[in-house]
Amino acid sequence: MRVVNLRDFEDVAREKLDPVFYDYFASGAQDEVTVAANEAAYRRLALVPRILRGAGLPSLATRVLGCAASMPVMLAPTAFHRLAWPSEGEAATARAARDAGVIMIAAMLSTITVEEIAAAGGTLWFQLYVQPDRGFTESLVRRAEAAGCRALVVTVDSPALGRNERGDRNDFHDLPPGVFCANLRGDGWSNGHVRQVVLSPEISWSHVEWLREVTRLPILLKGVLHPEDARLAVENGVDGLIVSNHGGRQLDTTPASIDRLPVIADAVAGRVPLIVDGGVRRGTDVVKALALGASAVAIGRPVLWGLAADGSEGVAAVLALLRREIENALTLCGAASAGDLGRDQVVRQGMP
Ligand SMILES: Cc1cc2nc3c(=O)[nH]c(=O)nc-3n(C[C@H](O)[C@H](O)[C@H](O)COP(=O)(O)O)c2cc1C
Numbered sequence: 001m002r003v004v005n006l007r008d009f010e011d012v013a014r015e016k017l018d019p020v021f022y023d024y025f026a027s028g029a030q031d032e033v034t035v036a037a038n039e040a041a042y043r044r045l046a047l048v049p050r051i052l053r054g055a056g057l058p059s060l061a062t063r064v065l066g067c068a069a070s071m072p073v074m075l076a077p078t079a080f081h082r083l084a085w086p087s088e089g090e091a092a093t094a095r096a097a098r099d100a101g102v103i104m105i106a107a108m109l110s111t112i113t114v115e116e117i118a119a120a121g122g123t124l125w126f127q128l129y130v131q132p133d134r135g136f137t138e139s140l141v142r143r144a145e146a147a148g149c150r151a152l153v154v155t156v157d158s159p160a161l162g163r164n165e166r167g168d169r170n171d172f173h174d175l176p177p178g179v180f181c182a183n184l185r186g187d188g189w190s191n192g193h194v195r196q197v198v199l200s201p202e203i204s205w206s207h208v209e210w211l212r213e214v215t216r217l218p219i220l221l222k223g224v225l226h227p228e229d230a231r232l233a234v235e236n237g238v239d240g241l242i243v244s245n246h247g248g249r250q251l252d253t254t255p256a257s258i259d260r261l262p263v264i265a266d267a268v269a270g271r272v273p274l275i276v277d278g279g280v281r282r283g284t285d286v287v288k289a290l291a292l293g294a295s296a297v298a299i300g301r302p303v304l305w306g307l308a309a310d311g312s313e314g315v316a317a318v319l320a321l322l323r324r325e326i327e328n329a330l331t332l333c334g335a336a337s338a339g340d341l342g343r344d345q346v347v348r349q350g351m352p
């Protein structure tokens with residue numbers, strides 16, 4: 001099959017993957033209302049091009065929290081890459097990210113260690129699920145720092161695990177033999193089994209305050225949907241926000257993340273950069289997010305589809321396709337860069 005866009009990669013991946021692993025990657029919580037909503041919301045937004053601006057070819061390069069990126073797209077943290085590409089897992093993903101010049105957010109629940117991921121040499125941020133054991137949490141932060149990670153992404157939409165019914169039907173509750181949560185192994189605390197990860201309802205702003213003391217890395221909160229929480233985050237010294245519903249995998253029936261971006265952008269009023277993820281599949285989706293106030297987007301599943309299809313080269317192909325689409329969409333919008341886009345260039349389809 002000839003692969004010409006990001007969605008095509010899902011078809012290739014579905015053919016190659018163990019159906020249980022495919023379901024793990026593709027699925028969301030319960031009725032998967034939010035999974036569908038994330039993509040549907042982009043379709044309901046319309047782009048209004050400006051004309052005759054003589055913008056020339058657009059420039060995609062950007063900086064987010066001091067990190068240079070060749071385009072405003074990063075790799076969202078996703079667990080368990082060795083389920084998609086058993087031989088190398090996250091190492092293959094990290095090479096593609098490095099070669100494309102994009103930021104990879106390494107998941108705490110990676111199947112090789114953060115040090116092994118960092119060995120690729122690209123720009124890495126580290127995603128953390130705060131564990132009730134503060135000593136253990138701090139040791140993870142120190143490892144991420146020592147490995148050269150440039151920001152800490154604290155996932156805050158997971159006071160419990162979402163109810164994944166495809167996983168229940170498939171009886172998929174732990175990793176296959178030989179695959180582990182590599183960062184959680186070998187210090188006596190854990191042997192790397194998924195069940196030992198605590199998604200705790202006790203995590204609160206006090207943990208964010210504590211992390212602020214523990215590390216000098218920029219801290220982003222991932223999974224913000226309420227503007228009041230965005231305001232509180234800024235007041236608590238957070239450096240950036242990821243507007244996200246976890247790709248519809250946590251609380252089902254949350255709004256599409258792109259539909260929350262404008263209210264959150266109003267609440268933070270430019271004080272910290274915003275990243276949005278969930279349902280980004282097209283260059284036009286990226287342009288809509290940028291016009292509505294995002295500094296960058298993050299992509300989750302498309303990276304896993306590329307990885308499952310062809311390892312590092314598959315991820316590289318996904319990023320190359322998306323880059324071309326963003327360039328094309330910006331050009332057709334009359335914009336020389338993201339900064340040229342106005343919020344007035346995104347309207348609701350069907351509205352004037
Ligand atoms: C298979 C899979 C595993 C994920 N694992 C994590 C994780 O460990 N930590 C986290 O913060 N988000 C995790 N996410 C959520 C992603 O970071 C991101 O929010 C989401 O995938 C974006 O939606 P998209 O897949 O539609 O691009 C995961 C998502 C998927 C699909």
Ligand SMILES: O=C(O)C(=O)c1ccccc1
Pocket residue numbers: 079109161194197246249
């Ligand atoms: O699958 C996920 O989305 C995820 O974030 C997660 C959380 C806990 C264990 C495994 C994966």
